[in-house]
Amino acid sequence: MNFRWPRRIVILHWVSAFTVIGMFASGLWMVDLTYYSDWYKTAPHWHKSVGLLLFAITALRLMARAVTSRPPSFGNTVEKTLSHVGHALLYTLMIALFISGYLISTADGRAIDVFNWFSVPAFGELFENQEVIAGDAHFYIAWSLIVLSTIHVIAALKHHFLSKDDTLKQMLRLR
DSSP: OOOOOOHHHHHHHHHHHHHHHHHHHHHHHHTTOOTTSTTTTHHHHHHHHHHHHHHHHHHHHHHHHHTSOOOOOOSOHHHHHHHHHHHHHHHHHHHHHHHHHHHHHHTTSOOEEETTTEEEOOOOOOSTTHHHHHHHHHHHHHHHHHHHHHHHHHHHHIIIIIIOOSHHHHHHTOO
């Protein structure tokens, strides 16, 4: 089979994948920063900025996927169904992560500055204890995204090494 994902989809996939991993690692690191750390204000600014840019990339990915034909899926009916459900969950978790991050950052009514290039306006506190509730949600959604992403990687490796099909090659463009 010669059909594979277009280069734009592949690039957006890998940029997203590495950004999600970096954001997760930086989020874990940031929770231990103290007020006296040099990174106390800089790290959250970067985290929010990258998060909002990743939101834009994710929107582009969803639009690109909507107008792009899928390459053939491999595996049995159960694997194909799990693949579709898994991808839908990955996107859902990412969107939920963006929303919860936005709600944390804007609960005090301040806009989010994206690398001081532009600001995303705030709606302020939409519900009581917004920052705390959204923070808890952000934590659990982030962990869920990492666990599901790990399953995604394992499934891709299973297809490559055990099933010996072109699933992983379609995203690596190794043909």
